[in-house]
Amino acid sequence: MLILSKKIITATLLSAALLTACSNNNNGKNVAENPAVYKKNGNTVNKYERVDMYNAGLEKTSAEKSNEFGYVRHVKSPIPGQNIKYQDIYTINREKVADAISKIAVTNPRVHDAATLVTDEEVLISYKTDAKSKKDRNDVADQVKKTAFSVVPRWYHVYVTDNPTLKQYVENISYMKSSDANKERVIKQTVKMMLKSTPQGHKMSTGENENGESNDINRGKMEDTDNLHEQFDKGNL
Structure with a gap:
């Protein structure tokens, strides 16, 4: 029983050390800023600045927005016969x-x-x-x-x-x-x-x-x- 307890304690300490190391490597940055998740380049579709599960509550300034490209992709509904909702299409103000x-x-x-x-x-x-x-x-x-x-x-x-x-x-x-x-x-x-x-x-x-x-x-x-x-x-x- 003593040997089993030591193994559990060792595993717990090792997990804590790994989590601490990950936190230090990110230097407090959110997950989406990690190059391993989203690369900061113009080729990725999922931009690291977007507001999603990785960047909850993130808001960009007007200056930041004006420095970005705009990219949106729409896919037709997989449901046969389902029409586009025209009320969702934007009009000119x-x-x-x-x-x-x-x-x-x-x-x-x-x-x-x-x-x-x-x-x-x-x-x-x-x-x-x-x-x-x-x-x-x-x-x-x-x-x-x-x-x-x-x-x-x-x-x-x-x-x-x-x-x-x-x-x-x-x-x-x-x-x-x-x-x-x-x-x-x-x-x-x-x-x-x-x-x-x-x-x-x-x-x-x-x-x-x-x-x-x-x-x-x-x-x-x-x-x-x-x-x-x-x-x-x-x-x-």
Whole structure:
């Protein structure tokens, strides 16, 4: 019995020593920070910073989040016939998008004020600039326009103006809703004034005009009622 007790005590002491050694090797870090569990490199799918069973209660700062890549993988349900729940798919928060565009736009040294309207299809930006010459105004318009294109989905068309009198028109549209019957007419009238008074920058590509509207080649020469700049050029707006 004495020999058996000694063996139990020895095993207990050995286990305690091993646990202590593991704790010392991790230097107080959580399990997910251990390279043996999650490697700190860009190739691992399960990133060591994620909040899970290894990092319970872990919260990252905005600076930490902005330094990371975004990666998400979705797999269809293994249950046959089960449909995707569309209510779980995120939609665009247009006000936050407008806020982001305006914030980025005013970081331009030549832009001192920017008001952005985001609808379901268009982005209208009214801004104040110290640019005077036609070339300088066009360059600033191009920079402001591309700021919006860097934020919104690619199907959007972007229209800009440095005409101070049109800022109120842009703001007035913000009180409307996508379901309003006359919203298309009001938007078209405002865009028409923007195109008349302000250069729209350079063409986005060989297949798109200054406002991101597809040309006839890309559309297969089918009429697109959303191409407001094209309608303006043809006198149909």
